[in-house]
Amino acid sequence: MSNLNKLNSVLIKKALKLDCGKEISNFPLAYETYGNLNENKDNAILIFHALTGDQYASGINPVTNKEGWWNYAVGPGKPFDTDKFFIICANVIGGCMGSYGPGSIDPLTNKPLGTNFPVITINDMVNAQYNLLDHFKIEKLFAVAGGSMGGMQVLQFVSNFPNKAKVALPIACTASHSAQNIAFNELGRQAIMSDSNWKEGLYNEKLTNPDKGLAVARMAAHITYLSKQGLQEKFGRNLQERSDLKFGFDADFQIESYLRYQGSVFVDRFDANSYLYITRAMDYFDLTKQFGGNLSKAFKNTKTKFFIISFTSDWLYPTSENKDIVIALNAIGADVGFVEIKTDKGHDSFLLNVPDFLSTIKNYLNTTYSNINERRI
Amino acid sequence: MKEEFKVISKFIEEKSRVLDVGCGDGILMEFLSKNKVVDIRGLEISKEKVKKCLSKGLAVIEGDAENDLKQFPDLSFDYVILSQTLQAFMSPEKVIENLLRVGKKVIVTIPNFGHWRVRLDLLFKGEMPVTKNLPYQWYDTPNLHMCTILDFYNFCNNRGINIFKTISLNGQTISDITRSNLKYKNLISELGIFLLEK
Structure with missing residues (x-):
């Protein structure tokens, strides 16, 4: 991974207090963007990657020379249409594609941190990435989206910043990592x-x-x-x-x-x-527990429009767990849509060419984006 | 626009929260959100229809009224709409109970099994009626619990459910159903639209 120093990266100077109690500052967050931010700065979508993903959601990953992990969903004319939207995707902290992680050099010893890297959580990942809004001077995102661990970050993001995304798409995820997970x-x-x-x-x-x-x-x-x-x-x-x-x-x-x-x-x-x-961060994720056993409280006062998607053959993050999020949102009258997509491709469905899934997201985003804009006029 | 939806739309006050149970392709939801300032949600059992609704940006969740209404808190909607689906439930009684729990007001539309054409079919042909509003054969019908306008009227009365207003629809003709014309309207109406409250 010798190309790591060529990546887009922002140095987060502001101190970030981690859930484990430690504080980090002056740490790098590597990111990639696709498409252009428009004049109103209302077309930005922050995409969160899953366990082994990175910032290269689309196009060719310059480090691996392989296609981006969400190539079916992100690109010109695709559901996350880069002709229309400005897509931001960052490598999570703890990752290994340029963001602060266990491979980062410890300035005190000049050696990689290894297991001296602090244990991080989904909450920490999201709080770190929130700095990207400042970086791009975006007041409010059009959407936050992600599947699997990316979906967990979506939930945590809306919970932490209820007023910072108009639309949330948590896909094939859970609010609380199960014993099986x-x-x-x-x-x-x-x-x-x-x-x-x-x-x-x-x-x-x-x-x-x-x-x-x-x-x-x-x-x-x-x-x-x-x-x-x-x-x-x-x-x-x-x-x-x-x-x-x-x-x-x-x-x-x-x-x-x-x-x-x-x-x-x-x-x-x-x-x-x-x-x-x-994987530790995923295991520690329990948004329900963060709010005293009542998941609805995580989304109290949110104006965000949710669209939750699960897959029939996903036994890792099954429909029932996705539906628990729907139920929690309905309990507080939030704006929520939900569909279970029929496919035999398992949990990986969100990364694959599942036409029903891709077309529904594409239409949903396009219609919602124009509806929101019309209402403003 | 279906006449039925126009009637329903008239029942609904501005700025209210509405739940459309069995919202289908979301046509009523779209009509209401374009013509009224309403905050509207939908519940639909068919994946295909849910996908259509979501493609239009409508807040629809996949689910069925017999199992999924319980997630909505008491009186969390100003209006709950149930358009021509009551007859398809395993236990319509429980569904109505739940609708009245969730909604301050409930709008129920029923295809009227008491319409004269239905009665004549059975009387003269001796076959289960197949009509425009009830297009199924007896063996493939999703309609498990057919009723007439009079049946539903009695059902509500027996349970102390307040009927605010009842509208008869016969083709394009819209008219009021009252206690005095009930038996006649039960003969000539294709649809009955009820506005209820607990």
């Missing part, structure tokens, strides 16, 4: 920490990398992003470049080969310590 994250963390190359998080200075552990973490997580039906249809029991079982432990099945590949490409672009920190 925590369990899968713990599995991933244990895989990393059990790798002897992890070196208590100091692998950077020891010039090693816990690639095997991180790859296993990714493989396990990847299964949770897909549905049983989707896996069955795509791979079934198909064999990988062989006509018979080999009676060994090589990848006989296509699904094995696929997962191994997913694991191997992941370690080239993601940092193991970031994986630990970000």
